[in-house]
Amino acid sequence: MAATETRKDVVLDVKDLRTYFRTRWGEVKAVDGVTFDLRKGETLGIVGESGCGKSVTMLSLMRLIPMPPGRIVDGSISLDGEDLLQLSEDEMSKVRGSKIGLIIQDPMTSLNPVFSIGNQVTEAIRIHQDIPRHSVMERALDVLRKVNIPAAETRVRDYPHQMSGGMRQRVVGAIGISCQPMVLIADEPTTSLDVTIQAQYLKLLKDLQQDSDLSLIFITHDFGIVAKMCDRVAVMYAGKIVEMGSVRDIFNNPSHPYTEALLASVPKMEEDVDRLYAIEGQPPTLHNLPPGCSFAARCPYVMDKCREQYPPEFNVAEAHHSACWRLE
Amino acid sequence: MTTTAQAASGNGSVLLEAQDLKKYFPVTRGILLSKVTGHIKAVDGVSFQLREGETLGIVGESGCGKTTTAKMVLMLERPTEGTIFFQGDDVYGGNEAQRKEYRSSVQAVFQDPWSSLNPRMRVKDIIAEPMVINWQLSRNEIQQRVMELLNNVGLNDYHSNLYPHEFSGGQRQRLAVARALSLNPKVIVLDEPVSALDVSIRAQIMNLLKDLQAEFGVSYILIAHHLATVRYMCHWVAVMYLGQIVELAPVKELFDNPLHPYTKALMSAALPSHPDTPQEEMILTGEVPSPLNPPEGCHFHTRCPMVMDHCAFDIPEVKEVTPGHFVSCHLY
Numbered sequence: 001m002a003a004t005e006t007r008k009d010v011v012l013d014v015k016d017l018r019t020y021f022r023t024r025w026g027e028v029k030a031v032d033g034v035t036f037d038l039r040k041g042e043t044l045g046i047v048g049e050s051g052c053g054k055s056v057t058m059l060s061l062m063r064l065i066p067m068p069p070g071r072i073v074d075g076s077i078s079l080d081g082e083d084l085l086q087l088s089e090d091e092m093s094k095v096r097g098s099k100i101g102l103i104i105q106d107p108m109t110s111l112n113p114v115f116s117i118g119n120q121v122t123e124a125i126r127i128h129q130d131i132p133r134h135s136v137m138e139r140a141l142d143v144l145r146k147v148n149i150p151a152a153e154t155r156v157r158d159y160p161h162q163m164s165g166g167m168r169q170r171v172v173g174a175i176g177i178s179c180q181p182m183v184l185i186a187d188e189p190t191t192s193l194d195v196t197i198q199a200q201y202l203k204l205l206k207d208l209q210q211d212s213d214l215s216l217i218f219i220t221h222d223f224g225i226v227a228k229m230c231d232r233v234a235v236m237y238a239g240k241i242v243e244m245g246s247v248r249d250i251f252n253n254p255s256h257p258y259t260e261a262l263l264a265s266v267p268k269m270e271e272d273v274d275r276l277y278a279i280e281g282q283p284p285t286l287h288n289l290p291p292g293c294s295f296a297a298r299c300p301y302v303m304d305k306c307r308e309q310y311p312p313e314f315n316v317a318e319a320h321h322s323a324c325w326r327l328e
Numbered sequence: 329m330t331t332t333a334q335a336a337s338g339n340g341s342v343l344l345e346a347q348d349l350k351k352y353f354p355v356t357r358g359i360l361l362s363k364v365t366g367h368i369k370a371v372d373g374v375s376f377q378l379r380e381g382e383t384l385g386i387v388g389e390s391g392c393g394k395t396t397t398a399k400m401v402l403m404l405e406r407p408t409e410g411t412i413f414f415q416g417d418d419v420y421g422g423n424e425a426q427r428k429e430y431r432s433s434v435q436a437v438f439q440d441p442w443s444s445l446n447p448r449m450r451v452k453d454i455i456a457e458p459m460v461i462n463w464q465l466s467r468n469e470i471q472q473r474v475m476e477l478l479n480n481v482g483l484n485d486y487h488s489n490l491y492p493h494e495f496s497g498g499q500r501q502r503l504a505v506a507r508a509l510s511l512n513p514k515v516i517v518l519d520e521p522v523s524a525l526d527v528s529i530r531a532q533i534m535n536l537l538k539d540l541q542a543e544f545g546v547s548y549i550l551i552a553h554h555l556a557t558v559r560y561m562c563h564w565v566a567v568m569y570l571g572q573i574v575e576l577a578p579v580k581e582l583f584d585n586p587l588h589p590y591t592k593a594l595m596s597a598a599l600p601s602h603p604d605t606p607q608e609e610m611i612l613t614g615e616v617p618s619p620l621n622p623p624e625g626c627h628f629h630t631r632c633p634m635v636m637d638h639c640a641f642d643i644p645e646v647k648e649v650t651p652g653h654f655v656s657c658h659l660y
C-alpha cells in the first residue's frame with residue numbers, strides 16, 4: 001500500500017473520536033470511536049440519518065461542543081500536524097475560521113439578524129487575518145463576489161432578512177471561506193434550498209474548491225449529494241462509521257447491510273424502480289444501545305453473533321472497509 | 329389547459345378535474361389594511377385531470393403554488409376564478425349537502441403529521457373522529473373500523489390507546505394516512521408526505537401509499553419537489569412554475585422526453601443516483617421572481633436558457649405535442 005506516499009497529503013487526521021452527552025435518559029454516545037482522514041483537495045462525504053452523530057462529529061472538530069452537557073472523552077484531531085484537542089481555547093479560536101471553517105444548515109442561525117451582511121463578513125476577516133483596516137472591506141467584497149452575490153457593493157448594506165434563503169446561504173459560504181481555510185466543513189448546507197438553487201450552490205462549492213485546493217467535508221443524509229460531490233464516503237450509523245470507501249466502491253459494492261439498504265431505499269430519477277427496499281423499524285436512540293451491532297435490529301442478514309459483539313472493521317478492498325460480521 | 333386528450337390517453341375514468349383555477353391573494357396596506365396594492369398570483373390558471381386509481385404528481389420549487397392548488401382541491405381555499413368538477417359535478421356550484429359529500433371524498437395528508445393529529449387525543453379517537461362526525465355508526469362498528477385502519481397502515485391494535493407523541497415521525501405519518509382513509513375517500517391529497525421523514529422511513533411510507541392505492545383504488549394528488557419520488561409514485565406529472573403548469577404528461581413520457589426548458593432545468597439540477605450518471609450541466613441563473621409581479625410573456629423567460637425575443641411579451645399557449653403531453657413554451 002502506498003500509505004506513506006499519501007500520508008503527506010493528509011491535512012486532517014481524526015482518530016477514535018468520542019463525544020458523549022449527559023442527558024436525563026443517561027449517557028448519549030453521540031460519536032463513539034470515529035476515525036477518518038482527509039487529504040488535500042479532497043471531498044469526503046459523511047452520510048447518515050438524523051441523529052446518527054454527523055453534526056456532533058463536526059462540532060467536535062471545531063471544538064464547539066456545548067460543555068456541559070457534552071464532552072469529548074477521547075481521541076485525537078490532528079489538523080495540519082497540530083492536535084486540536086491539546087490547544088487552549090484562545091489558540092483554538094485562532095484555528096477556527098483561519099484553518100478550518102464551518103458552513104451550517106440554517107443560515108438564519110449562523111447570521112446575526114441585527115448586523116448587516118458587510119459587517120458580518122468583515123468581522124470574520126478581521127478576527128482571523130492580519131490585514132490593514134482599509135483593505136478589509138475590499139477583501140469582504142472579494143469573497144462575496146466569489147460566492148456570486150450580485151451587486152456585492154450594494155448588498156453589503158443588507159440585513160439577513162432582506163435576502164433570500166439561497167443568498168443567505170452564499171453569505172454563510174463567504175464567511176466560511178473568507179480566511180482561506182484548509183478544511184471547510186459543510187453541514188447539510190443545501191437542505192433548505194430549492195433544487196435549482198441547490199445546484200447553483202453545489203457548483204459554487206466545487207469551483208471554490210478547485211480554485212484553492214480546499215479540502216471539503218460534506219455532511220448529508222442524501223446519497224445524491226455524495227454521488228455528485230464526493231471522492232470518498234463515510235457512512236455513519238448510531239455514532240459510528242459503519243462503512244468507508246471511495247465513492248465508486250460504496251455505490252458499486254456497498255458492503256455494510258445498512259449502506260446497501262439505504263441505497264436500495266431511494267427512488268431514482270433516471271430509471272423506473274419496481275419497488276423500493278424499505279428498511280424495517282427506525283434508527284435507534286443513542287442512549288442504552290444494545291451490545292453488538294447497532295443495526296442488528298433492522299438488518300435482514302442478522303446472525304446470533306451480531307447481537308453479542310460489535311463487529312470490527314473488515315477490509316473489503318484497498319481503502320474500503322466495513323464493520324459487519326458477514327465479512328468475517 | 330385543454331385536457332380532453334389527457335382523458336383519452338389514460339385508463340381509468342376521470343374523477344376530478346380542475347378547470348383554470350386561480351387564486352390571487354390581495355396585498356394590502358394602510359391602518360385598516362383596506363388599500364389593496366396588488367395581488368400575489370399564487371395560482372394563475374391551473375387545469376388538470378385526476379383519474380380513478382391513479383396518482384397525479386405536482387412538482388415545482390417552493391412558492392410556485394402547489395399547496396394553494398391543493399387547498400382549493402380540498403375546499404380550504406376558495407378559487408378566485410375557475411372551478412373543480414368531481415364525478416362530473418361542479419363542486420363550487422352544488423348545495424351544502426353536496427359540498428359535505430365532496431369534502432369527505434377528498435382527504436389530505438400533510439408534510440408535518442403534527443398538524444393533523446391533536447396531541448391531546450388518543451389515536452383511536454383521532455382516527456375515529458371523521459367517522460363520528462360524518463357517519464352514523466355504533467361504537468362497536470367504529471372500534472372495529474379503527475383497528476382495521478390501523479392494520480391497513482401497518483400499525484397494531486395496541487397502538488390505538490396511545491397518544492401521538494408516543495409515536496415516531498414515520499408512525500405518525502401512518503396515523504395521518506389511517507385517518508385520511510377512514511371515510512373511504514376517493515382522493516387523497518398528499519402534500520410532501522415524506523419530506524420531513526428520515527431517509528430509511530421514506531420508502532416505508534411510499535410503499536404503504538402504493539399498496540393502499542392498489543388495494544382500495546384511491547387516487548392521489550402528490551405534491552413533491554423531489555423528482556425521483558414523483559417518478560416512483562405517479563402516473564401523471566404536472567410541472568409548475570410561478571402559479572402555472574408549464575408541462576403535463578404521463579410519467580414515463582415526461583422523464584423520457586421532457587420538453588419545457590424549466591422541466592429540463594429541474595431534471596439537470598436533480599441529484600444523480602450514481603456517481604457515474606452522466607449529468608447535463610444546465611444551471612439556471614437567478615432565483616424565482618416574485619408572484620406579485622410575475623414576468624410578462626412567458627413567466628420563465630427571465631431565467632430560460634433558450635429564451636427568444638418574443639418570449640418576453642407573448643404568452644405561450646398550451647400545446648399538446650403528443651397525445652397527453654402538454655407544454656406551454658414558444659419552442660413548440
Ligand SMILES: Nc1ncnc2c1ncn2[C@@H]1O[C@H](COP(=O)(O)OP(=O)(O)O)[C@@H](O)[C@H]1O
Binds near residue numbers: 055
Ligand atoms: N446538546 C446536546 N445534548 C444532548 N444530546 C445531544 C446534544 N446535541 C446532540 N445530541 C445527541 O447526539 C446525537 C447525534 O446528534 P447529531 O450529531 O446532531 O445528529 P445528526 O447526524 O443528525 O447531525 C443525537 O442523538 C442527539 O440527540
Ligand SMILES: Nc1ncnc2c1ncn2[C@@H]1O[C@H](COP(=O)(O)OP(=O)(O)O)[C@@H](O)[C@H]1O
Binds near residue numbers: 370371393395396397
Ligand atoms: N394565505 C396567503 N396569503 C398570501 N400569500 C400566500 C398565502 N398562501 C400562499 N401565499 C403565497 O402564494 C405563493 C404560493 O404558495 P404555496 O402554494 O404555498 O407554494 P408551494 O406549496 O408551491 O411552496 C407563495 O408566494 C406564497 O407566499
Ligand code: SF4
Binds near residue numbers: 256302324
Ligand atoms: S453485523 Fe450483523 S446485524 Fe450488523 S449489519 Fe452485519 S449482518 Fe447485519
Ligand SMILES: [Mg+2]
Binds near residue numbers: 056
Ligand atoms: Mg445534523
Ligand SMILES: [Mg+2]
Binds near residue numbers: 395
Ligand atoms: Mg407547499
